Amino acid sequence: MSATLAEPDATPRTPKTKPPRRPLNSSAGSRKKKRLPWAPWLLLAPSIVLLAVMVVYPTIVMFITSFTDLEIKNKMLGTSPNFIGFDNYIEVFTKSDFPAVLVRSLGLMVVLTVLIVVGGMLIALLMLRLSKGMRLLVSIGLLFAWAMPPLSATVVWGWIFDTDYGLVNYVLNTITGTQDWRGHGWLADPWSFMMVLTIIIVWQGIPFAVFTFYAGLGQVPDEVLEASQLDGAHSVQRFRFIVLPYLRNVITAVIVLETIWNLRIFTQVYALQQQGGIVSETNVLGTYLFRQGLGEFGVTAAIGVFMVILLMGISYYNVRSSLKEEEA
Structure with missing residues (x-):
C-alpha cells in the first residue's frame, strides 16, 4: 500500500467537486423579491398625498x-364664471402695471442674489x-441674524431708519454736525426704500450662503492647495482654478435657491410698505399678487400661473445641472 503511494508515476487523485446545492426556498425568495417594489411607493404615499392636496x-x-x-361677486351670488380664454393674460401684460412690477422684481432678485452669493x-x-x-x-452672530423672523427683523430695521427717531438719521446728524437728516424719510423714496429692503434681505439671507x-x-483637499502654492500660484489663482471647480455644484445650488427665494419675497416688502413706503412704486410680485387677489380672481390666477412657470423655469436649470453631474 505504501509502495504504491510512493511511486513517482502514480497520478494524483483530484477530489470530485460537487455542484452547488440549490437552496430549497429559492422560489419563495424570488416571489418575495417580486413583491418588494410596492414598498417604496407605500412609504412615499403620505408625501405624495400631501403634495397632491397642497400643491x-x-x-x-x-x-x-x-x-x-x-370675481368676488360670483362667490357671493353663487354664480359660475364665464370662460374668456387668454383675456386675463392679455390684460395683465397690457392694461396693468404688472410689467413694471415684474421688471422691478427681477432686478431686485439679481441684486440680492449677487450680494448674498458674493458676500x-x-x-x-x-x-x-x-x-x-x-x-x-x-457663527453665533450669523445664526442670530438667520434665526430672527423676517417680520421682526423688518420692524427693527424700520425703527433704525425711522424718520424722526431713527438711529441712522441720528448718526448722520452727529457726523455732519447739522440737523439736515432730521425728518428724512428713507421709506418715502422708492430708491431708498429698495436700499433698506436690500439691507434687510441680505442681512438675513447671507448666513445660509456662508455656512453652505x-x-x-x-x-x-489641502494637498492640492499646498501643491499649487509650491508651484507659484497666488491666492486668486488658487481660488479660481482649484476652489471654484470643487464648489461648482454648491455654488449652483445656492444661486438657484437664492434666486427662487428672492423672487418670492413678501413679508419684508409688505411690512416696510406699512411703515411708510409707497405701495404703487415699491410692489414686487408677492405683494402685487396679494393686493390684486382681493378683487378679480381670474386676473390674480393668471399672475400666479405666470409666476409658477417662471419659477419652474429657474428650477429646471438646477435639476438639469444636477442630472448632468450624476451622469458624468
Missing part, C-alpha cells in the same frame, strides 16, 4: 381659474483665516 390640486384650480372671469463666499473664506474663538463668534460655502470649502 397639485391648487395649481390645477389656479390654472383653470386663469381662463375665467371669476457669503467672502465671509466663508474669511472664516477659514480666523481663529477658533473668532470663528465661533462670527464654509462646509464646501472644508471638502477642498
Whole structure:
C-alpha cells in the first residue's frame, strides 16, 4: 500500500467537486423579491398625498381659474364664471402695471442674489483665516441674524431708519454736525426704500450662503492647495482654478435657491410698505399678487400661473445641472 503511494508515476487523485446545492426556498425568495417594489411607493404615499392636496390640486384650480372671469361677486351670488380664454393674460401684460412690477422684481432678485452669493463666499473664506474663538463668534452672530423672523427683523430695521427717531438719521446728524437728516424719510423714496429692503434681505439671507460655502470649502483637499502654492500660484489663482471647480455644484445650488427665494419675497416688502413706503412704486410680485387677489380672481390666477412657470423655469436649470453631474 505504501509502495504504491510512493511511486513517482502514480497520478494524483483530484477530489470530485460537487455542484452547488440549490437552496430549497429559492422560489419563495424570488416571489418575495417580486413583491418588494410596492414598498417604496407605500412609504412615499403620505408625501405624495400631501403634495397632491397642497400643491397639485391648487395649481390645477389656479390654472383653470386663469381662463375665467371669476370675481368676488360670483362667490357671493353663487354664480359660475364665464370662460374668456387668454383675456386675463392679455390684460395683465397690457392694461396693468404688472410689467413694471415684474421688471422691478427681477432686478431686485439679481441684486440680492449677487450680494448674498458674493458676500457669503467672502465671509466663508474669511472664516477659514480666523481663529477658533473668532470663528465661533462670527457663527453665533450669523445664526442670530438667520434665526430672527423676517417680520421682526423688518420692524427693527424700520425703527433704525425711522424718520424722526431713527438711529441712522441720528448718526448722520452727529457726523455732519447739522440737523439736515432730521425728518428724512428713507421709506418715502422708492430708491431708498429698495436700499433698506436690500439691507434687510441680505442681512438675513447671507448666513445660509456662508455656512453652505464654509462646509464646501472644508471638502477642498489641502494637498492640492499646498501643491499649487509650491508651484507659484497666488491666492486668486488658487481660488479660481482649484476652489471654484470643487464648489461648482454648491455654488449652483445656492444661486438657484437664492434666486427662487428672492423672487418670492413678501413679508419684508409688505411690512416696510406699512411703515411708510409707497405701495404703487415699491410692489414686487408677492405683494402685487396679494393686493390684486382681493378683487378679480381670474386676473390674480393668471399672475400666479405666470409666476409658477417662471419659477419652474429657474428650477429646471438646477435639476438639469444636477442630472448632468450624476451622469458624468
